[in-house]
Amino acid sequence: RIVAPLWAAGYRGFFLDTLDSYRLAPAFDEAAQQQGLVAVVETLHRRFPGIRLILNRGFEVLPKLAGKVEMVAAESLFRGWNALSQAYVEVPEKDREWLLARLREARDTHGLPVLAIDYVPPHDRALARATADRIKALGMVPWVADGALATLGIGQVEVVPRRILMLYDSREAPAVHQTQIVRFAAMPLQHLGYATEFVDVNQTLPDGPLGGRVAGIVLWLNGSPKQPRALTAWLRRQMAAGIRIAAIGQLGPPLDGRVPGELGLAVPGPPAPGKISQVAADPMFGFEARPRPDRQALQHLRVAGEAGRSLLRFADSRGEHYDAAAILPWGGYVLEPFVVALVPGTEQARWVVDPFAFFQAALALPAMPVPDTTTENGRRLMLVHIDGDGFPSLSERPGSPIAGRVLVDDVIARSRVPTTLS
Numbered sequence: 001r002i003v004a005p006l007w008a009a010g011y012r013g014f015f016l017d018t019l020d021s022y023r024l025a026p027a028f029d030e031a032a033q034q035q036g037l038v039a040v041v042e043t044l045h046r047r048f049p050g051i052r053l054i055l056n057r058g059f060e061v062l063p064k065l066a067g068k069v070e071m072v073a074a075e076s077l078f079r080g081w082n083a084l085s086q087a088y089v090e091v092p093e094k095d096r097e098w099l100l101a102r103l104r105e106a107r108d109t110h111g112l113p114v115l116a117i118d119y120v121p122p123h124d125r126a127l128a129r130a131t132a133d134r135i136k137a138l139g140m141v142p143w144v145a146d147g148a149l150a151t152l153g154i155g156q157v158e159v160v161p162r163r164i165l166m167l168y169d170s171r172e173a174p175a176v177h178q179t180q181i182v183r184f185a186a187m188p189l190q191h192l193g194y195a196t197e198f199v200d201v202n203q204t205l206p207d208g209p210l211g212g213r214v215a216g217i218v219l220w221l222n223g224s225p226k227q228p229r230a231l232t233a234w235l236r237r238q239m240a241a242g243i244r245i246a247a248i249g250q251l252g253p254p255l256d257g258r259v260p261g262e263l264g265l266a267v268p269g270p271p272a273p274g275k276i277s278q279v280a281a282d283p284m285f286g287f288e289a290r291p292r293p294d295r296q297a298l299q300h301l302r303v304a305g306e307a308g309r310s311l312l313r314f315a316d317s318r319g320e321h322y323d324a325a326a327i328l329p330w331g332g333y334v335l336e337p338f339v340v341a342l343v344p345g346t347e348q349a350r351w352v353v354d355p356f357a358f359f360q361a362a363l364a365l366p367a368m369p370v371p372d373t374t375t376e377n378g379r380r381l382m383l384v385h386i387d388g389d390g391f392p393s394l395s396e397r398p399g400s401p402i403a404g405r406v407l408v409d410d411v412i413a414r415s416r417v418p419t420t421l422s
Contacts, residue, residue, distance in 0.1 A: 003044060004047075007048050007051075012052055013051075013052040013053075014044075014051065014052070014054070015053075015054045015056065016040075016053060016054070016055050016056065016058070017056045019037055019056060019058030019061070020057045034060055034061050037058060037061050038061050041053065041068050045068050052070045053068065053069055054069075054070055054071045054072070054115065055069055056072075056073045056074065057072075057073075059072070059105070062110050062112070063110070069110075070112075070113070071112060071113045071115055072106040072112050072114055072115070073115035073116070074099055074103055074115075074116060075116075075117045075118070076091050076095075076099075076118060076119065077091065077096060077100065077103075077116040077118055077135060077140075078090070078091055078096065078118055078131050078134055078135070079091065079118040079119055079127075079131050079144070080118070081147030083147075086147075088119060088121055088147065100138070113141060114141065115140070115141045115142075115143060116135045116138075116140050116141070116142055116143070118131050118132075118135065118142070119144070120144050120146070121211075122145075122146040122150075122151045122209040122211035122241065123209075123211045125154075125212065128144040128145075128154045129144075129158065132158075136156070141155065142154070142155055143155045146209060146211075151209055151213060153212065160368050161213055161215040162193060162194050162215060163194065163197055163213065164189055164194045164196055164197065164214060164215050164217070164218060164363070165199050165206065165210075165216075165217045165218070166186065166196050166198045166218050166220070167199050167218065167219045167221070168181045168182075168198060168200065168220055169200070169223065169225055170202055170203075171202070171223075172222050172223075176198055176200075179220075180220055180222070180249070181198070181248070182198065183349075184339075184349070185218055185220060185248065185359075188355035188356050188359060189359055191356070192356065192359065192365060192370065193370030194215055201221070202225055202226045205231070205234045210238060210241065210243050211241055211242060211243065214243065215365060216244045216245065216246065216359075216362075216363035216365070217238060217245045217246070218246045218359070219246070219247045219248065220248040220249055221249060222249060222250075232259065236262070239330045239331075244330060244362065244364055245330060245331035245362075246332055246333070246359055246362035247331070247334075248333070248334055248339055249335065249336045249339060250299070250335060251263070251333060261304070264304050264307030264308050264328045264330075265301050265303060265304055265307070265323075265328075266301070266303075267300055268300055268302055268320050268322065270300065271295060271316035271320060271322065272316045272317045272320065273317065274316065274317030275316075275317060276293040276294075276295050276298060276314055276315070276316055278293060278312070278313070278314055279313050279314065279321070280312070280313040281311070281313070282325075284353055284357040284361075285311065285312050285352060285353055286352070287350075287352065287353055287354040287355075288350035288351045288352070289341040289351065289352050290352070291338045291352050292341075294337055297336060298314060298322055299324070299336075300322060301335070302321050302322055302323040307328060307329070308326045308327055308332075309327045309328075310323040310325070310326050311323075311324075311325035311327060311332075311334070311353075312324040312325040312353075324338045325353065325358075327361050327362060331363060332358065332361060332363075334353050338352045339352060382417070384417055385419070385420045386419060386420070386421040386422075387421075387422060388421055388422045391404040391407075392404065
C-alpha cells in the first residue's frame with residue numbers, strides 16, 4: 001500500500017523511521033518484533049530489486065541485514081527536540097555516549113555510513129553550524145535542522161540562502177515594477193547573487209520559520225501600511241528569529257513609543273532653530289550624489305548608546321544628533337531623503353548611499369560565489385537585438401538605399417548571427 005505506488009512513481013530510496021518504536025508499547029516481544037523488522041526489509045528487497053534503504057536506529061537487526069541497508073541514522077546525538085515540553089535540549093552525556101557506541105558499531109563493524117540528525121532552533125545558525133562540525137569531526141554525516149524538520153538545515157555542506165524578501169506597499173504604484181523597491185533595490189541585490197521575491201505588505205505575509213530559507217528582508221515603504229500592527233508583529237518575529245532587515249526610506253509602521261528601544265534607537269525632539277549640519281558620514285555615502293541636510297525631511301531618530309553604528313549623522317545648533325542611517329544588531333536603515341536623489345526634469349535618479357555596500361552590511365551578506373546573472377544556469381549567451389528606429393530612413397550610401405537594406409546586406413547577412421529586430 002505504501003511502497004508500491006511510490007516505486008511506480010520512480011522513487012528508489014526509502015527512509016524507515018524509528019525502528020525501535022515498538023518499545024513504547026506497554027508490552028512487547030523483543031525477538032518477535034525484530035524478526036518482523038527483518039522480514040519487512042527482506043520482503044522489500046524481494047519485491048523491489050535495487051531498493052535502497054536508510055534505517056533510523058534498528059541497531060539490533062543490522063547483523064541479519066548484511067547488504068540490504070545503505071545507511072543507519074539516529075536522532076539527537078548532541079542536540080535534541082523534546083516533543084513533550086516543546087523545547088530544544090542538550091543531550092545528556094550518558095545518553096550521547098550510548099548512542100555514539102551504537103553508531104560506531106554500525107560504521108566500524110557493519111561498514112555502513114552513519115547519519116546523525118540533531119535539532120537546533122532555526123534562527124541559531126551558528127549553533128547549527130557548530131553542531132554539524134562536531135558530528136563531522138566524528139566521521140559521521142550530519143544533518144542539523146529544526147524540531148519540525150521544516151527547514152533545510154545544515155549537513156555536509158551548508159546551502160547559502162539566496163532569496164531576499166522585498167516588502168512593498170502595492171498602493172505606491174499601479175504595478176509592482178513601478179515601485180521604488182523594484183526600480184532601485186532589485187538590481188544591486190541581484191548583482192550580488194540574490195533572488196528577489198516581492199511581497200505586498202497588505203497581503204498575507206510568509207508564514208513559518210524563514211531561517212536558512214531567506215538571506216534577509218528589505219522593507220521599502222512610503223507611508224503607513226493598511227495593517228501596521230500586523231506588520232510590526234511579523235517583523236518582530238523575524239528579528240527574534242535572527243532574520244536581518246534593511247529598512248529603506250522609513251522604518252515602516254508608526255513608532256509607538258516601545259519599538260524604538262527594541263530597535264536600539266532613541267527619539268530626540270525636533271531640531272533647534274538654526275543650521276542643520278552633517279557631522280559624520282560613512283564612506284558608503286556620496287556614492288552618486290552628496291547627502292544634503294534637509295530640516296523638513298529630517299526624521300527624529302538616533303542610535304541609542306552603543307547599540308549600533310551610525311552611518312550618517314547630523315546635528316542641530318544645540319548639538320543634538322540625528323542618525324539618518326545606521327547598522328544595528330537586527331539589520332540597518334537609511335531614511336529619506338538620503339537614499340536616492342531624483343534628477344529634476346528627468347526620470348533619472350542618483351544613489352546617495354552605495355546600495356551594494358549598505359545591503360551587504362545591513363543584511364550581513366556573506367562573501368560567496370555569485371552565479372552569472374545572464375542566464376539561469378550560468379552559461380554565457382550572446383543575444384543580438386536591433387531597435388527599429390530609423391529602419392525606413394535613407395542611408396548616406398550612393399543611391400541612398402534605405403537603412404534597413406544596408407543593415408541586412410552589410411551587417412546581418414555577413415555576421416550570420418541570429419538577430420532580432422523590432
